[in-house]
Amino acid sequence: MTVLDKLSSQQAIELEEKHGAHNYHPLPVVLSRGEGVYVWDAEGKKYYDFLSAYSAVNQGHCHPKIVDAMTHQAKTLSLTSRAFYNDMLGKYEKFATELFGFDKLLPMNTGAEAVETALKIARKWAYEVKGIKENKAEIIVCENNFHGRTTTIISFSNDPVARKNFGPYTKGFIKIEYDNLQELQETLESSNNIAAFLVEPIQGEAGVFVPSEGYLAAAKKMCEDHNVLFIADEVQTGIARTGRLLATCGNCTCEDKNCSGTPEVKPDILILGKALSGGAYPVSAVLANNPIMNVIAPGNHGSTFGGNPIAAAVAIAALQVVADENLADNADKLGIIFREELTKFCKNNHLVESVRGKGLLNAILINDSEDSSTAWDICMKLRDNGLLAKPTHGNIIRFAPPLVMTEEQLRDCISIITKTISEFK
Ligand SMILES: *Cc1c(COP(=O)(O)O)cnc(C)c1O
Secondary structure (H helix, E strand, O other): OOOOOOOOHHHHHHHHHHHOOOOOOOOOOOEEEEEEOEEEEOOOOEEEEOOHHHHOOOOOEOOHHHHHHHHHHHHHOOOOOOOOOOOOHHHHHHHHHHHHOOOEEEEEOOHHHHHHHHHHHHHHHHHHHHOOOOOOOEEEEEOOOOOOOOHHHHHOOOOHHHHOOOOOOOOOEEEEOOOOHHHHHHHHHHOOOEEEEEEOOOEOOOOOEOOOOOHHHHHHHHHHHOOOEEEEEOOOOOOOOOOOOOHHHOOOOOOOOOOOOOOOOOOOEEEEOHHHHOOOOOOEEEEEOHHHHOOOOOOOOOOOOOOOHHHHHHHHHHHHHHHHOOHHHHHHHHHHHHHHHHHHHHHOOOOEEEEEEEOOEEEEEEOOOOOOOHHHHHHHHHHHOOEEOEEOOOOEEEEOOOOOOOHHHHHHHHHHHHHHHHHOO
């Protein structure tokens, strides 16, 4: 067997079963090619991708401009480590900090690493700037959060599957209810040792929970009043997914399409990943202003691959595509159509209870118990009918297509979804 040998779907699945750790439970479909909003399986069947690799492929599969930037850089210089400078990283840092409106960027590779980075920065800031006594800093997080799977991050998860038998757990986290301002206020008042509040603008993995209007702005204000850092994990919601470049832009009315002006909620620390590379390469980042980021000194933090020239070139291209193709506006427009059509559909269909979301990050709630297989079975039928989606938690199906989708394609997808569910037994 060589890397060029063609495998059937069945063979590919058997190989993973036998030789790979079973840390995922994929929908049984084996993809071998992607372009724009489409993917093809090993037998050549075409599907709409309605997951976008958990919102990493916002710019569509194999976007030619991103692939060009990546292949050009791969042939020129791929990795230097940060032991030496490279001539791409600074360019990327200038581009991204100007776009998002922060002084500095710290480059990492994966979302979980970027979250870890943000937590380390917040703790160091707490000791060196805020003046909390060493080892006393606490960070507020939300119930049902998803921030990745490292040992520290699962320490403050409340998903038993992610947590059980991975202890002992990292200390220093206080969990409060999501979208509950009163509990946030009480927690902020309960202690002088609070460094930061870490929050997802929309809880994606938990099932696309959109907080109440004004929640993020009010939470940010409370944090400010208590000299506590507001950390937004926009790994899934960022990069145009929710109809704005960032979900924390909320309802800002600035004219700038890229919204680098005056967002409604400007986090103290912004965490990005996934679509920061358009899915071409693992690229993540933490952004903050000087008074926060300058607590980091040589040796405090790093990664061999973080900030490598390929990642830098890919990220610039990926962000440029989002702006050039107005992907935030497109996500906003198509999201409205999607929710309108599915809301209409829900009224006459007993299987779908509701639809919710923002931009093109949406979910439907299936009218069945959380441990039923109904959502999974519907996803299997959607697969048969040429559309790929996956349940998040039990009875919730997330719908997050690439943002390069056209209205015609979206309407085609809506008809596949409604027809599949109508015929479902
Ligand atoms: C996916 C995700 C992460 C983790 O990113 P990885 O690249 O998988 O480590 C963190 N936070 C949020 C909100 C995510 O959706």
